[in-house]
Amino acid sequence: MLESAAEGIAGVALVGGDAGIGKTRLVTELVDQARERGFNVLVGQCAELGDALPYLPLADALRGAAPAVSAAAATRPLLGQLLPGTESAPAAGLTQQRLFGSLLGLLADVQPVLFVIEDLHWADRSTRDLLVFLSRMVQAEQVCVVGTYRTDDLHRRHPLRSVLAELKRLPTVTSVELGPLKSGDMFDYVATLGEVNAQALGLIVSRADGNPFYAEELFAAMTEGDSMPDGLASLLMTRVEVLSEAGQRVLRAAAVAGRRVEDELLREVSGLPLAEFEQAVREIVSRGLLRVDGYGYAFRHALLQEAVYTDLLPGERTRLHAAFARLLTAPAELAHHHLAGHDLAGALAASAEAGRLAERLGAPAEAHSHYDQALALWDRVEGAAELAGESREELAFRSAVTAADSGDNHRAIVRLRALPPTSEVNERLAYYLYEIDDPAGAIEAAERAVEEAKDQVALSRALATQARTLLWSSRHQEVEALTTRALETARAAGAKDAEVGALLTLAIHVEHQGDVERAHQLVETASAGHTGDLAMDLRARFHHARIHYDQGMMSFAAEVADDGIQLALETGLKWSTYGTDLRFLRFLIHYATGEWDEAEGVAAGFPVRVGTQPEAILSSFALFVEVGRDLPAVESRLSWLAPFWSDALAVYMSRGLAAEHALWHGDPAAALEHVHAAMAPLIEGDSGTLRLAAIGLWALAELGTTEGADELLSRARFAVDSGPLGQRGHLGPEGLAWAARAEAEWHRVHGRLDVELWRNVVAAFDYGFVYEAARARWRLAEALLASGDRVAAQAEWELARKVAGKLRAVPLERALLEFGRRARFGGGSDGAGDRAGDRAGDGGLTAREVEVLGLVAEGMTNREIAQRLFIAQKTVSVHVSNILGKLEVSTRTQAAAAARRLGLLT
Template structure:
C-alpha cells in the first residue's frame, strides 16, 4: 500500500476494536479512482487472515431501481458457502433469503411495506449478531453514492444499533458525486458525528508516492512517469490509465474520458462492440446474457472477451460473468454510445431479461431507458409490488409514481397492469406513508379524492387520508375526511370497509378530544366488524374502545377489551402488537406487575418471532418489560433489557427508547446517565415523551447531585409541556415539589423567597390534584396504584415545603407504593424515617430506615444509599444494634420483601418447587431460586419450611390463597 499507511491504519483500528467486542463503522470517501477499492481490498485480506467472516456488497448505478442491492449481493456471496455461519443463519431467516435470486423461501409474509422493512432490518441485525458470536464480521458496502433509499436507511439503522457485537461495517462513497442535494449527504452528516463512526477521507497521492506506484507497474522512462504524475493530480486510477494509454506513444490524452476511451479504442472492432454491450448492462453482466445481447457466436465472443480481460478492462466476476475493472470505465463507455445504439441495446436487454425471468426493477430500468412506455409501465408496477413485499416502501413509491407518470400515454394500461389508476395511486400513497413520507401520501390522496365519485372509493380514499393524517399528527381536515368516509357508506350496507372507516373515525374523534362520540363510534365499528368478519377493524376498534374506557374510568373493562384484542389473530401484525402492548400497559397501570410482565414478555416474543423487534410497538413492548422489572425491583434484568437502548441517538424514536434507560442509571447514580442526557438534550424541544422522560429524570439526577434549583427548572419545563389532564403531571408535580422542598429548607432563604416558593408549591400541587381528578372527558375514573402513590408523595412533599409534614402523610406515600414499587417505597420510607425522628419516635424511624437501607443496597441505588447512610450516622442507627436492642418487630417482618418476593413466598408456602414457581410466575427456575434465597435471608429463616411458617403467622398465605 503506497502512500496509504495512515488511512489503512485508521481502518485497521476499527477492525481491531470489532475483533475485541466493540462494533465500529468506517465511512471511506474520496474521488472516483482515488484508490478506495484498493484500500478496502487490503482491509479485506487482513480481515480474512484474522478469520473474519467477510461480506461484500456493491451498489449499482441503477440506484433506487433495485432495493437492497448491496445486501443482496453480500448475502448471495455468503450463501454460496454451504455450512458457513452466514448460510446457516440465512436458512432461519426467510425474510433475508427472499432477497436472493431463485429463492425458495416461499410466499411473501403478511407483513409488507414499513412492517416488512422493520422485519428485514431486525433480521439483518440479528444475523450479524449471531454470526459475530462465532467469528468477527467485516461487512463492506461499496459505492453508497448509488445506494437506494432503503439501503441508506439500513446503514443508519445498523450504525445506531450495533453496540458490543464483533462487527465492523465499512461503506465507501465518491465525494465528487455528492452534489448539494444528493440524498447521501444528510445521511453522512448524521452518521459522522457519532463516536462509533470513523470517517476516512482518501486524499490524492503525493507526487513521490505516485511515482513509486507507477514505477512498480512496469517499464517506463522517468520523463514519461513525470508527465503522468503532473497530469494525474494524485488520482491513481487516472495515472494508471494515462500510463497505459501513453505506452509506446508520445500523445497524452486530455480528459479522463479521453484516457479511458483511448484504452478502448485500442481494442479490435469486435471487442469494442462487446464492451459497449456490457456497458449497457451495468457494472456487471452475466455471460449468457452478454452472449445473447452481443449476437456473436461462441468463438468470436470468447476471443473478444479474452482480449478485453487481458487488457484489464473487464475482470471475471464472482459469479458466472464479468465486471468492469472500475465504474468510471463503464460510465465512459456507456456515455460514448450513440443515442440510437443506447436505445436499441436497452431494448435488447429488456427482451432478454423478460425471457429469462429477470427482476422487474431491472426490466423497468431498461424499458424506461429504451423509451418503451408499455414495457416500462408494466415492469414499474410489478417492481413496486415486489419492493413492497421486500420491505422497501420508498422504492415501491418511486416505481408506482413512475408508472403513474406513464399511465396516460399507454391506452391499455389497465389490461397490462391488472389494476386501475385510482388503485395504483392508493398503493403509491400507502408506500409513501410506509416510508415515512406522510406529506406525499396525504397530498396524493387529497388530489385523488377529487377525481372519484363511487361511494366505495370515496370512503376508502378518505379513510386512508384520515388515517395517514392521524399518524402524521396533521389534524387539519382529518376529522372531516374520516366523517366523509363513514357518510359515503351510509346507504351501502355493512361491509369490512365500513368497519375500518368507523374504526378510523373513532380514532380521529379521540384525537380531537371528543371521547363520548369516539366511544359510540368505536362500539359501532366493533359491531360491524364482527358481523362482516373484518378482523383488523375489530382489533383496532377494541383497542380504541379500551383506551376510551380506560380514560373515562372503567379500567377493568379496558383490560377485558384489550384481552380480547390481544387474543385476535389479525393479518396486520402492527395491530396485533399494538393490542398486546396496550393490554400489558393497562395491567401494569392497574398494579398487576406479574400479569403485565407476562403479557409484555409474550408481546416481545411475538415481535422477535416475526422480526419486528425494532418496530414501534416492538420497541414499546420492550420498554414496558423493562419498566415492570424496574418497578418490581429486578434491576439486574432491567439493566440487561436496556442494553439495546442506544446512548448516541439521532432520531426521535431512538431518543424515546434511550430515555427509558435513565430510570436505573439515575437510580444507581451511574456516570452513563450524564452522557445519555447530553445526547437527549437536542430532542427536548421536539417530542413530548422525550421531555417527560428525559427531563423528569434529569430533575431526579439534579436532586441527587444537591442541585434543587436545576431540578425545579427541569420539572417546570415538563409541567409546561403536558396537558392539564395528563396523568403524568402527578409524578412530575411530586418531583417538582420535592425540589421546592429542598430549596425551602435552605437556611439562607429569606422570607420573601420562602413565600414565593410556597406559592409555587401551592400552584404545582393544584396541577397534580387536577390531573389526578380529571381526565380528557372531565372526571377521572379509577386512578391506578402508581398514580395514587405519586399523588400521596406530592401531598407529602407539599407539606415539606410548608413545614407541616407529619408521619401520617409520609405513611400514606409508603402505602401508595406498597403494590410492589420497591424503589419509591424505599424513598418514601427514607422521608418517613426523617419525620419520625423529628417527632421523637426513634424506634419506628429505625425500622423504616432499616427497610429502606436494605432495598437501596439490593438495588445498588447508590444515591439513595448515601443519604440513608448519612441519616443513619446522624441518628446513630445500626442494623445490628437494632436487632440487639429489641425483639424483632413482627409487623415489619414481611415489609422488606418486594411484591414479586411476596408472590414467591406465597407459592413456597403452598409447597411449590422452584420449577413450579417459575412456571406459575413465568420466570426461569434459576430466577425463582434466587428469589427464594433472598427471602430466606431477609426473613432470617434457615429453611423453606421456616419461611412458610413466618408467612402463615403474618397472614400472607391466607391472603394469597
C-alpha cells in the same frame, strides 16, 4: 509495547489496515507518547518507487532524526552515507550485513528508540530485508519497531505477503489489524468535524463504511455541495487502473450491478469467455477490490463501487444497465436497471410489482419507496395504469399506508391529502392524524369518512375510527354509542379489522370510566386471532399488554408484549406506531420490575442519533435506565432528542427524565424548567401530570422555595379527581403511587417530613415498581429519622441501599450514602453506638449539641439545621436553648464565639 521497550524488552508491531482507516493517526499518537517518555524517534517513509532507491525509509528516518542520533550515525561509515550530502548506500551482500550491524549498534547507543517504517506495501526488497533483520535481532534492547501497511494493496502475489506471514510467527512480533470503526464511533467522529444535520450525518456514516478518511472527504464534499470528492475518487480509481483491461471491464459491469452481484450474471453482462472472465475476477479479488460473497461478489467498499460507476461513460452505463435488465427477473433490481437504462415504461411496471412484492414480504419501507418511484414516473409513460396493474389513486393509497406502516405518518398524511376524498382515504387520514396528535383534524376527517361511506365495510371502519378520535375530546360521551354501531356494522360486513378497532376503543373508554374488568374482557376478545390487518393486530397486542402493565400484572404483560414484538419484527412493522409502542412497553416492564440489565440490553437497540419521530420517542425511553444509572450516554441522547421536543410524547418522556438528571446533578432550577416544558402540551387532567408534578415538587424542595408548589399539587389532584377534560376515570397502581408521592413532596417543600405520607408512597409503589419503591424508602427514612425513630429509619435506609446496589442506580446510591453519613448510620443496626456518642460531651455539651453548635456557627437557621441533620425543627430549637444555657450566653453569635474560644469547633 512502548512500555516493554522502555523496560528493555524489544518488540516489533506490524499495523495493517485499508487506506484511510487510521494507521498514520495511530502511529502519530505513538510517536508523541514516545517523545514524552524520552525516546529517540526515527520515522521513515517508503515510496512507490520499486527497488530504485534501496533503504529509502532508513535514509529518510536518519535525515529527520534528532541531532544526537544524526551525530551518532555519522560516526558509522555505512550509515553516514545515508545522511544528507553523501552518496547512496551500497547494495547487497556482505555490505548489507555490515550496514545492518551498524544500524543495530546505533540503536543500542541511542536507546530507547522508536523506529517507525510507514507504507511497507511500497517497500523495496532491501527495506523488507531490514524489517526481517530487526524483527529477528532486537531482543533485549530498548527498541520498538513499528511498520504500517495497506491491506487493500496486498494482492495475491504481493512480495510483502510472504514476509508478513513469516514475521507474524515470531514471538517478538505483534500483528495489529485496524478494521472499520463501528457506526456509533463513526457518528461521534463525524460530529467532531463540524456542524451537520442528522440526515447528512447518517448519509456520511453509511457511505464511509467505518473509514475515517473517507468520512472526512465526504464531509468536506458535502459542505461544498459535491457527492463524490475528486480527491477520494482519484485515490480509489488508482487501484482500479492497475488492473488488466479484462479486469477493468468486469469491475465496471459489477459497479453497474450495485454493491453485490451474482457470478453468473456478472459473466453474462461482461461478455468475456469463461476462462478470461475467471482470470479477471481472480485478479480483482486478489487485489482486494471485490470479495467473494456466497455465489457472487461484493465490493470491498461502497465508495469504490460508486467511484467506478461514476467513472463510466454515459453510453457505456446505459448499455450495461440494459444488459442487466434483459437478464433479471426480480422486480426491484429490474426496476433499477430499467430506470438507469432509460426504459421508463419497464421501470414503472417493475416498480409497482416490486412494491406489491415488498408489501407481501413485510417490508413496508421498501414497498413505499417502490410505489413512490412508480408514481414519479406516472405522467411520463403512456398507459401507466395498464403497466402498473391499478389506478394512480390505488397506488398512491398503497404508498400512504406503507409509509405509515414504516413509521412515517407525516408522509402518509401528505400522500392521502393529495388524493380524491373518498371514505377510505378520509378514514386513513383521520387514523394517522390521531396518531400524530392532531385531534381536531382527525375528528373532521373521520366525520367525512362516515358521511362518504358507500358500503358497510367502509362504514364500519369509518365509525370505529371516528369513535377513536373522540376518546379524549369533549364529545367523549358519544364513544360508546359509536363503537356499538361500528361493532354491529363490522360484524354484519365481516370486517374483522374494524371490529377489533372498535373493541379496543371501547375498552379504553370503559377502562377510563373505572370498569377495568369489562375493559380486560374487551381487550382479550380483540386480541384473539388475526384480523388480516397487521397494524391492527399490533395495536391489539399492545393494548392487551398495556392494560395488564397498568394494573401491575407484569408477568402477563411481558409475555404479550414479547409476542407482539416478534410479530412486528417478522412483518417489517417494527417502526410502525404500535411496533414502536410495544418495544418501549417491554422496556418499561423490565425497568419497573428491576430487570435493569435486561432493560439496558433492550435500550441498546434504541437509536441515539435519531432522525425521525418514532426513533425519537423510542430513544427517549432509554433515558429511564441511563438517568437511573447516570450513564455517559444521557447528555448525548438529550442533545439528539432536543429537535423533537415539539412532539408531545417525546418531550414528556425526555424532558421529564432530563429533570431527574438535573436533580441528581444538583441543578434543581434546570429541572423545574424541564418539568414546566414537559407539562405544557398535556391536557388538563392527563395522568402524565402526576409524575411531572412530583418531580417538580422535588425540585422546589431542593431550591428551598414554595413558589409554584400549590399549582403543581393542584394539577396533580385534578388528574386524580377529574381526569382528562373533566372525565374522572380509573388510575392504575402507578398513577396512584405518583399521586401519593406528589402529596408527600408538597409537604416536604413546606418543611414537613411526614412519616405516614411517605409510608403510603412506599406501599403504593411496592406493587412491583422496584426502583420507585426504593426512592420512596429513602424519603421515608428521612422522615422517620426526623421524627426520632432512628431504628426504623436505618431499616428503611438499608432496604433502599440494597435495591440501589442491585440496580446499580448510582445517583440513588450516592444520595443514600450521603444521607447515611449525615445520619451517622453504620454502627449497629439499632443505632446504639450512635446514641452512646450523643452522651459523650465536651464543655458540658453532648455530641449532638456540638454538631448543632457547629451549624449555628455557620449561620444556619433552625429550619436549615433540621434539614441538614434530619431532625425536627422543634428538636433543633431545644438543642439551641440547651447550648445557650450551658455556655451561659444569650445569642447565637455569642454561642459561636464561646465555642471557638473553648475549642469546640473544628
